[in-house]
Amino acid sequence: xxxxxxxxxxxxxxxxxxxxxxxxxxxxxxxxxxxxxxxxxxxxxxxxxxxxxxxxxxxxxxxxxxxxxxxxxxxxxxxxxxxxxxxxxxxxxxxxxxxxxxxxxxxxxxxxxxxxxxxxxxxxxxxxxxxxxxxxxxxxxxxxxxxxxxxxxxxxxxxxxxxxxxxxxxxxxxxxxxxxxxxxxxxxxxxxxxxxxxxxxxxxxxxxxxxxxxxxxxxxxxxxxxxxxxxxxxxxxxxxxxxxxxxxxxxxxxxxxxxxxxxxxxxxxxxxxxxxxxxxxxxxxxxxxxxxxxxxxxxxxxxxxxxxxxxxxxxxxxxxxxxxxxxxxxxxxxxxxxxxxxxxxxxxxxxxxxxxxxxxxxxxxxxxxxxxxxxxxxxxxxxxxxxxxxxxxxxxxxxxxxxxxxxxxxxxxxxxxxxxxxxxxxxxxxxxxxxxxxxxxxxxxxxxxxxxxxxxxxxxxxxxxxxxxxxxxxxxxxxxxxxxxxxxxxxxxxxxxxxxxx
Amino acid sequence: xxxxxxxxxxxxxxxxxxxxxxxxxxxxxxxxxxxxxxxxxxxxxxxxxxxxxxxxxxxxxxxxxxxxxxxxxxxxxxxxxxxxxxxxxxxxxxxxxxxxxxxxxxxxxxxxxxxxxxxxxxxxxxxxxxxxxxxxxxxxxxxxxxxxxxxxxxxxxxxxxxxxxxxxxxxxxxxxxxxxxxxxxxxxxxxxxxxxxxxxxxxxxxxxxxxxxxxxxxxxxxxxxxxxxxxxxxxxxxxxxxxxxxxxxxxxxxxxxxxxxxxxxxxxxxxxxxxxxxxxxxxxxxxxxxxxxxxxxxxxxxxxxxxxxxxxxxxxxxxxxxxxxxxxxxxxxxxxxxxxxxxxxxxxxxxxxxxxxxxxxxxxxxxxxxxxxxxxxxxxxxxxxxxxxxxxxxxxxxxxxxxxxxxxxxxxxxxxxxxxxxxxxxxxxxxxxxxxxxxxxxxxxxxxxxxxxxxxxxxxxxxxxxxxxxxxxxxxxxxxxxxxxxxxxxxxxx
Numbered sequence: 001x002x003x004x005x006x007x008x009x010x011x012x013x014x015x016x017x018x019x020x021x022x023x024x025x026x027x028x029x030x031x032x033x034x035x036x037x038x039x040x041x042x043x044x045x046x047x048x049x050x051x052x053x054x055x056x057x058x059x060x061x062x063x064x065x066x067x068x069x070x071x072x073x074x075x076x077x078x079x080x081x082x083x084x085x086x087x088x089x090x091x092x093x094x095x096x097x098x099x100x101x102x103x104x105x106x107x108x109x110x111x112x113x114x115x116x117x118x119x120x121x122x123x124x125x126x127x128x129x130x131x132x133x134x135x136x137x138x139x140x141x142x143x144x145x146x147x148x149x150x151x152x153x154x155x156x157x158x159x160x161x162x163x164x165x166x167x168x169x170x171x172x173x174x175x176x177x178x179x180x181x182x183x184x185x186x187x188x189x190x191x192x193x194x195x196x197x198x199x200x201x202x203x204x205x206x207x208x209x210x211x212x213x214x215x216x217x218x219x220x221x222x223x224x225x226x227x228x229x230x231x232x233x234x235x236x237x238x239x240x241x242x243x244x245x246x247x248x249x250x251x252x253x254x255x256x257x258x259x260x261x262x263x264x265x266x267x268x269x270x271x272x273x274x275x276x277x278x279x280x281x282x283x284x285x286x287x288x289x290x291x292x293x294x295x296x297x298x299x300x301x302x303x304x305x306x307x308x309x310x311x312x313x314x315x316x317x318x319x320x321x322x323x324x325x326x327x328x329x330x331x332x333x334x335x336x337x338x339x340x341x342x343x344x345x346x347x348x349x350x351x352x353x354x355x356x357x358x359x360x361x362x363x364x365x366x367x368x369x370x371x372x373x374x375x376x377x378x379x380x381x382x383x384x385x386x387x388x389x390x391x392x393x394x395x396x397x398x399x400x401x402x403x404x405x406x407x408x409x410x411x412x413x414x415x416x417x418x419x420x421x422x423x424x425x426x427x428x429x430x431x432x433x434x435x436x437x438x439x440x441x442x443x444x445x446x447x448x449x450x451x452x453x454x455x456x457x458x459x460x461x462x463x464x465x466x467x468x469x470x471x472x473x474x475x476x477x478x479x480x481x482x483x484x485x486x487x488x489x490x491x492x493x494x495x496x497x498x499x500x501x502x
Numbered sequence: 503x504x505x506x507x508x509x510x511x512x513x514x515x516x517x518x519x520x521x522x523x524x525x526x527x528x529x530x531x532x533x534x535x536x537x538x539x540x541x542x543x544x545x546x547x548x549x550x551x552x553x554x555x556x557x558x559x560x561x562x563x564x565x566x567x568x569x570x571x572x573x574x575x576x577x578x579x580x581x582x583x584x585x586x587x588x589x590x591x592x593x594x595x596x597x598x599x600x601x602x603x604x605x606x607x608x609x610x611x612x613x614x615x616x617x618x619x620x621x622x623x624x625x626x627x628x629x630x631x632x633x634x635x636x637x638x639x640x641x642x643x644x645x646x647x648x649x650x651x652x653x654x655x656x657x658x659x660x661x662x663x664x665x666x667x668x669x670x671x672x673x674x675x676x677x678x679x680x681x682x683x684x685x686x687x688x689x690x691x692x693x694x695x696x697x698x699x700x701x702x703x704x705x706x707x708x709x710x711x712x713x714x715x716x717x718x719x720x721x722x723x724x725x726x727x728x729x730x731x732x733x734x735x736x737x738x739x740x741x742x743x744x745x746x747x748x749x750x751x752x753x754x755x756x757x758x759x760x761x762x763x764x765x766x767x768x769x770x771x772x773x774x775x776x777x778x779x780x781x782x783x784x785x786x787x788x789x790x791x792x793x794x795x796x797x798x799x800x801x802x803x804x805x806x807x808x809x810x811x812x813x814x815x816x817x818x819x820x821x822x823x824x825x826x827x828x829x830x831x832x833x834x835x836x837x838x839x840x841x842x843x844x845x846x847x848x849x850x851x852x853x854x855x856x857x858x859x860x861x862x863x864x865x866x867x868x869x870x871x872x873x874x875x876x877x878x879x880x881x882x883x884x885x886x887x888x889x890x891x892x893x894x895x896x897x898x899x900x901x902x903x904x905x906x907x908x909x910x911x912x913x914x915x916x917x918x919x920x921x922x923x924x925x926x927x928x929x930x931x932x933x934x935x936x937x938x939x940x941x942x943x944x945x946x947x948x949x950x951x952x953x954x955x956x957x958x959x960x961x962x963x964x965x966x967x968x969x970x971x972x973x974x975x976x977x978x979x980x981x982x983x984x985x986x987x988x989x990x991x992x993x994x995x996x
Binding site: 057058091 | 583584590592597600602603604606706707708709710711713714715741742743744745821822824825827828829831833834835846847850870873874875878882
């Protein structure tokens, strides 16, 4: 693992390598906020989900929501990470209108989750391990609305106090593809766990990307020694909120840094904002302008004590995660590629497994989904969750195929019918006379008709047995696709006197 | 009793319960006493209508035989406790006209026990001060004056309004809060009893925060018994305050008279400080003799890190305050500048410059400084280490004794303006009390004597964590022997 060829960036003075780390903010799936009982539903009326604690009224105190802690532990276990038995909430102090307390309650020196790892699968079949540095719990801020009034800014505090998990990786990614693959994998894990809905459009998952460039070999030295001096100066790119933007932002930023270095400049450690419209990153604030957050332990909250029994209980309730599921699917006869495709999204894996539960055979179900269903869904802009054809309907279609009731060609037609009209595939087959013809005499008659009508082709086929396929196609056409292709094939060959080799 | 305001809380309770006096009569007596004492400026907000309404309800309950433990007893509430529908200022302009839509847990506990609210007492702004001079609502005047003097004295602080109200018979008792001595120091210089319970004993929910790891509510009253009664009904574990502690609250009054026979009383040698008036030391020696005369055993103990307590306190408390007071930004409630503002930062700067007084600004600046990157370890981390050492000092002392006896303050009430331009001299007022907050322990100040000029002085009993019962019992023993019967003469009613 992780012995992939480094992807290099060509500059005028030689080659450069990219090093990427990420900080992902994942909103905890929870009905209540991290330190207040207020609701967390997305899209509610502005300021309708705000408690006195969230509004930082005088004398209000935070009380930790046990469920949010459980979600963080669960996520930590999903990241194969160390759960810290004791962690501390700190105050991160800064002033902003959408931060009512004037500080964010976060975890600074002692996070709830320590080191872990995520395995990402790259397109060429290579797997790479990305180290997780830590995961900590913190409050989200509210939202400032600057476009509602010519003179005033408005503040919506519905999001203020909502629980976030900040997941920090080690600088273990080496290309924009790896960065995107990491985020996809992380998203899949939290969605499998049910700890975050991973919805990037609604902002429930947001990524900041740290990018630096170094000369070939620097990264390896860093991995050997753990010394950051072997890497270049990094810039943090904020607010990269889609997979596509991550790739764009990394590519742009790496090129920008190479250009600066090659023209004799140096990289300033700074925070940059990704402008998705312009496809570029822009300086937000330099290291000198960086806030002094004056972190200190929040005296309103006791240290978070987590005993092993609680962790063990959560570990026992952990669902099967993508990596394990993939191994199991391969055990069912799927190729590694097919298994990876199926487990990438929890809904897809669930859909596939629902088909198996309805009796479908694994390999043919996977082929059917990959060859027929996913393409149709993509073209229609749908996904398995919004698919017009249910897993059960697909399973019936595959059963009809397996029972030789319909041919492969009819199966595809049948899928189209069920797609647009719905209904029980078996009933549709009966009502529309789609059963394949297995009656040999009827097929024989059709074969004979085709042979009689094409004497020239018969001669050619005798010399070139591959042409038998042309006859099979003609017979299928003659029978409206309902003839059993196996039977047709055998009959054609026997009539033409072709002997199967091997 | 001809003047109903002369009642102790226990006395009034018994009289009301026996229907010798109605709560309404009692309450009206205090309402008019408050009106007649506006010179003292003890109250920021008087709530006479609410008081009489609550008193009538109490009388109705008493008539139905449904009296609760504090039924119909009029109290004053420090203006740091949020009171639902009643303006709560924390002594600050920035909360001028802030009316909370919720009631603090401690005050709610008192109302649930039947008590009547007379109003909100004046205090140092955000409880930062030892003389009540930092209040936006003007200083409180101590009911006590030196013999043959017309000079106005401070009532101590920050719970100076509560101390003056109790001392001047404007209420039966009052709530205070104590972060570094804000109950005990004003109690001592106003000749009343003030108890700061163990950190975690009272819920902090709904009390405007100053320094969260030190703030604790407690009772102020004219007798130890009255404090014992109030303490029982203020304390309660609260799931809205993660730092409140679930330890049963005993009936402190029931054990009050058990005496100090066999009790080991520690005398910490480090509390003898240079420059303190000799009468403070003399009173301390006397206090030890009083306890000994009642059967207590006097032991010498050492609290070696005492001298670091005040500096550590003036790092920890401002650090927490700088963060706790960040929420007063003019955005959601409280004062907002009427000036035109360029941007959000300008709004913050103008609002906070107008809203906070000098002392509060000073502490926010100190707190911001000590938490800053590069200074944090030198100040905040070291102060926390000292805090741990001070806690350990007490633990080691308690291996040899059950309670400690110390002076409550380094001197009597001083004149208005005498120390207000010298913050360090002002901070020294808390020299005997801050250690207790840093260690989270209970402490009581009990009036024990008068200076040569006729001003009250107090002694302090410090106890083990959650052992308020013993603290009160020892305080009661001092009260008995000290026989402190002096009262301020009511010059303000003239």
